Amino acid sequence: MGLFARRRMAAVAVVAATALLTTAGCGGDEPAADGPVTLTVDVFGQFGYEQLYQEYMASHPGVKIVERGTGGNLDEYSPKLTQWLAAGKGAGDVVAIEEGLLVEYKANPQNFVNLLDHGAADLKGNFLEWKWNGGMTADGKQLIGLGTDVGGMAICYRTDLFAKAGLPTERDAVSKLWPTWQDYVKVGEKFKAANTGASFLDAATNTFNTILLQSAGNAQGYSYYDTSDNLVVDSNPAVRQAYDTTMDIIDSGLSGKYGAWSEEWVSAFKQAKFATIACPAWMTGVIEGNAGPAAKGKWDIAQVPGNGGNWGGSYLAVPKQGKHQAEAIELAKFLTSAKGQIGAFKAKGPLPSSPQALDDPAIASSTNPYFSAAPVGKIFAAGAKSLKPVYMGPKNQAVRTEVENAVRTVELGQRNPAQGWTDAVTNAKKAAAK
Amino acid sequence: MAVQLDARPPVLPGPRTGRHAGRVRLSRFDTRYSPYLYIAPFFLLFGVFGVYPLAYTFWVSLHDWDLLGSDHPFVGARNYTQLMADPDFWHAVVNTLGIFVISTVPQLLAALWLANLLNRQLRARTTWRMAVLIPNVTSTAAVAIVFAVLFGREFGMVNWLLDVVGIGGIDWKSNRVASWVAISAMVDWRWTGYNALIFLAAMQAIPRDLYESASIDGANRSRQFWSITVPLLKPTIIFAVIISTIGGLQLFTEPRLFHSGTNAIRGGPLRESQTVTMYMFENAFAPHYNFGYGSAVAWLLFALIAVVAAINVLILRRLGGGAGKEDVL
Numbered sequence: 001m002g003l004f005a006r007r008r009m010a011a012v013a014v015v016a017a018t019a020l021l022t023t024a025g026c027g028g029d030e031p032a033a034d035g036p037v038t039l040t041v042d043v044f045g046q047f048g049y050e051q052l053y054q055e056y057m058a059s060h061p062g063v064k065i066v067e068r069g070t071g072g073n074l075d076e077y078s079p080k081l082t083q084w085l086a087a088g089k090g091a092g093d094v095v096a097i098e099e100g101l102l103v104e105y106k107a108n109p110q111n112f113v114n115l116l117d118h119g120a121a122d123l124k125g126n127f128l129e130w131k132w133n134g135g136m137t138a139d140g141k142q143l144i145g146l147g148t149d150v151g152g153m154a155i156c157y158r159t160d161l162f163a164k165a166g167l168p169t170e171r172d173a174v175s176k177l178w179p180t181w182q183d184y185v186k187v188g189e190k191f192k193a194a195n196t197g198a199s200f201l202d203a204a205t206n207t208f209n210t211i212l213l214q215s216a217g218n219a220q221g222y223s224y225y226d227t228s229d230n231l232v233v234d235s236n237p238a239v240r241q242a243y244d245t246t247m248d249i250i251d252s253g254l255s256g257k258y259g260a261w262s263e264e265w266v267s268a269f270k271q272a273k274f275a276t277i278a279c280p281a282w283m284t285g286v287i288e289g290n291a292g293p294a295a296k297g298k299w300d301i302a303q304v305p306g307n308g309g310n311w312g313g314s315y316l317a318v319p320k321q322g323k324h325q326a327e328a329i330e331l332a333k334f335l336t337s338a339k340g341q342i343g344a345f346k347a348k349g350p351l352p353s354s355p356q357a358l359d360d361p362a363i364a365s366s367t368n369p370y371f372s373a374a375p376v377g378k379i380f381a382a383g384a385k386s387l388k389p390v391y392m393g394p395k396n397q398a399v400r401t402e403v404e405n406a407v408r409t410v411e412l413g414q415r416n417p418a419q420g421w422t423d424a425v426t427n428a429k430k431a432a433a434k
Numbered sequence: 435m436a437v438q439l440d441a442r443p444p445v446l447p448g449p450r451t452g453r454h455a456g457r458v459r460l461s462r463f464d465t466r467y468s469p470y471l472y473i474a475p476f477f478l479l480f481g482v483f484g485v486y487p488l489a490y491t492f493w494v495s496l497h498d499w500d501l502l503g504s505d506h507p508f509v510g511a512r513n514y515t516q517l518m519a520d521p522d523f524w525h526a527v528v529n530t531l532g533i534f535v536i537s538t539v540p541q542l543l544a545a546l547w548l549a550n551l552l553n554r555q556l557r558a559r560t561t562w563r564m565a566v567l568i569p570n571v572t573s574t575a576a577v578a579i580v581f582a583v584l585f586g587r588e589f590g591m592v593n594w595l596l597d598v599v600g601i602g603g604i605d606w607k608s609n610r611v612a613s614w615v616a617i618s619a620m621v622d623w624r625w626t627g628y629n630a631l632i633f634l635a636a637m638q639a640i641p642r643d644l645y646e647s648a649s650i651d652g653a654n655r656s657r658q659f660w661s662i663t664v665p666l667l668k669p670t671i672i673f674a675v676i677i678s679t680i681g682g683l684q685l686f687t688e689p690r691l692f693h694s695g696t697n698a699i700r701g702g703p704l705r706e707s708q709t710v711t712m713y714m715f716e717n718a719f720a721p722h723y724n725f726g727y728g729s730a731v732a733w734l735l736f737a738l739i740a741v742v743a744a745i746n747v748l749i750l751r752r753l754g755g756g757a758g759k760e761d762v763l
Contacts, residue, residue: 075696079720086501086725104723108502205696259607262695263582267589398721401697408703412608434722 037324038064039331040092044077046070046285047096047148047314048348052340056331063327071289073261074098078397084319085111091319093328094335097145098314099134100400103392105317106137106144113318115143118329126338130389131353135315145315146336149350150387151280152380153210153304153311155184156287158198159372160298161275165194171374175303181211181245184305188254191275199256199274204246204411205404206260210278212242214309217388224400224428225393231432233399234425243407243424247417250410257411266290278304280311281351281380288370301374310387313353351380358384395432402427488736495729502723513730523731525705526713527738529614533689533709534682534742537618542674544626546667549633550659563634566627577620578691585616585692592616607693613707620688625681629674636670637663668750675746683739686711697721710735 041049053065069077078101084090085105097105105111115135120143124132131147155178159169167190168174178184188200201207216223216238223239226232233239249255256274258265268274269290277283279301287299316332318325334340341352342362349368352358358381366377393399406424409415415423495513497506517523552563569577584591585606593603606616640663648658664671689707690698699716701708708716710731718728 073695075698075720082501082719082723105502108500108504110504111502258588259695262693262698263579264586264588265695267586271589273588401700401721404696405700405703412605412703414608414704431722434717434724434727 042092147353151312156279285348499726545629548630
């Protein structure tokens with residue numbers, strides 16, 4: 001017993017010491033004076049920065065870069081980041097912020113360094129205009145974040161499942177199958193009739209979001225909130241139209257009902273349980289990560305039905321709580337430069353928000369070996385400069401959650417489309433008021 | 435010796451009396467205050483990690499407190515009045531109580547039964563006793579993730595087994611009662627063995643001669659169990675019930691990790707298995723960041739636990755008391 005107890009004490013001591021070391025290791029608490037500076041970069045999903053860090057560390061011998069959160073879920077990352085900011089401690093020196101969350105942070109810009117005070121104003125020409133403006137507070141006095149990527153749309157599909165269903169597999173032919181979402185539903189019905197054992201698409205929520213951002217972008221340029229921040233979820237025709245189109249998809253039984261980003265969704269990728277997925281540029285990295293090396297060459301990319309649209313895209317910001325702000329700002333500028341964006345695109349596929357990068361031959365000619373050597377540069381970059389952004393209001397994230405949940409309840413058969421719409425509107429109003 | 439001692443006082447009167455008085459004062463201080471010093475560490479820690487957060491949470495709950503905002507206007511009891519009229523909150527309360535009942539009742543009964551088995555003469559008794567504790571030392575997160583996979587709609591083993599015996603699969607994550615059962619299974623898997631060991635320890639403190647005289651009187655095993663073991667375990671059962679109440683009503687990790695993907699904190703599309711702690715988290719953090727409202731949820735949860743624990747104790751006291759009078763005395 002005595003030995004056992006002592007061993008346990010030793011184990012506790014080891015755990016405690018490890019915890020202390022880990023705490024000391026992150027956050028970059030060491031003095032900035034001479035020794036090497038450790039910069040922590042907080043990300044989610046796949047930003048594709050590993051190669052760029054190596055390059056940056058080679059040219060800046062005094063800087064060491066540590067990335068946290070790679071491959072993580074945005075839903076887990078955003079509350080963590082908010083807690084760090086609220087606590088005044090814990091956030092990385094450079095943090096990635098998804099555009100939906102940035103809206104909330106813009107209301108409280110005091111947590112971030114104003115990049116305009118650090119010579120960022122000269123960089124304006126390096127970004128698509130709307131992307132640059134997105135990082136700016138409403139009064140135009142503070143720049144919170146520098147743009148990383150934009151979410152140009154496409155549809156990713158499995159060629160093996162398409163072949164099994166007797167559909168064309170070549171990407172141009174596939175693109176021609178669905179000029180509109182109604183055509184997409186028809187192709188889906190054909191696919192379903194072929195009984196391949198797989199569903200046509202992964203989850204209705206992903207498709208709903210794609211259709212909404214596309215129709216909103218093509219119409220007024222806003223979705224749940226109008227540009228004066230009034231909640232218009234029930235009066236904006238773009239929302240209703242996207243909802244109705246999604247109901248057609250659900251009615252035809254095309255969805256596999258794998259809750260987006262859940263464990264089942266990931267398993268469904270691995271087991272080839274669905275044939276198509278709405279595919280913003282950053283999704284290509286996610287598919288590769290989820291479907292794994294075994295599915296290499298079985299995926300391809302076609303045009304999205306309808307026209308254009310932007311979903312997602314992020315910014316890099318420097319929290320005020322950081323100890324090495326000057327170094328962090330330099331790093332953020334490097335990672336969001338045209339060169340940095342090209343590097344990230346080649347590594348994991350996020351589409352550049354810099355016109356120079358989009359024009360770069362390295363992008364235009366790039367192909368993605370995982371997706372049957374699809375010319376991703378051509379597919380995504382072509383429409384990127386004419387992307388029509390969608391304005392996001394103050395509680396966009398909470399409202400979007402409610403509407404997507406309503407779509408999900410209809411998809412699972414818990415509600416009929418009319419009830420789902422009522423739920424979406426009432427719950428969205430309630431969430432906006434919280 | 436005595437003479438010498440007697441001779442001294444006149445020589446050094448001043449310092450002697452002073453030192454004496456000092457020592458008396460010190461000893462009086464010692465007897466009066468030392469006990470407080472001895473128990474102080476607990477109260478200091480309790481103050482820092484118990485009372486202070488409790489009071490601060492209450493303070494926050496009286497404000498409109500945006501987690502990131504710089505000013506937090508005082509709103510009095512508004513968060514509480516809103517919460518009392520919030521159907522999602524009461525929905526979460528029902529979920530929590532439902533999961534609590536489905537998990538705790540069978541868990542404590544099973545623990546009692548297990549403890550009774552382990553209290554008999556068995557081969558390799560220590561091994562068996564250690565074995566029931568093994569589920570308890572696994573990490574909650576690991577348990578929750580494994581169970582979430584087992585209870586998957588399409589790729590889960592439970593549905594596969596149901597399919598084998600000809601029952602259609604159940605959507606464990608978006609069916610209210612099914613999700614309660616699945617989460618209860620996780621809780622029970624982890625805590626039954628732990629409670630069994632606590633009951634076992636109490637059983638071993640019951641004097642053997644009670645059983646001996648009972649068997650002489652012709653009482654069989656089950657009669658002995660219900661008339662001797664259970665009544666004498668009453669204090670331990672009350673302890674286990676209170677601990678399970680606190681744990682059960684604060685349930686978070688199991689239901690949170692049971693769901694994955696977008697907005698898992700909701701506990702299913704229609705909040706099928708969202709517990710009160712999850713509702714608190716949803717409001718205080720993503721996606722609402724309304725710290726004041728979240729704190730109000732925390733305080734109501736505190737009140738709820740106090741009420742449920744009190745009811746438990748009352749029920750048990752009545753049951754146990756009756757049994758004690760009839761059978762033991």
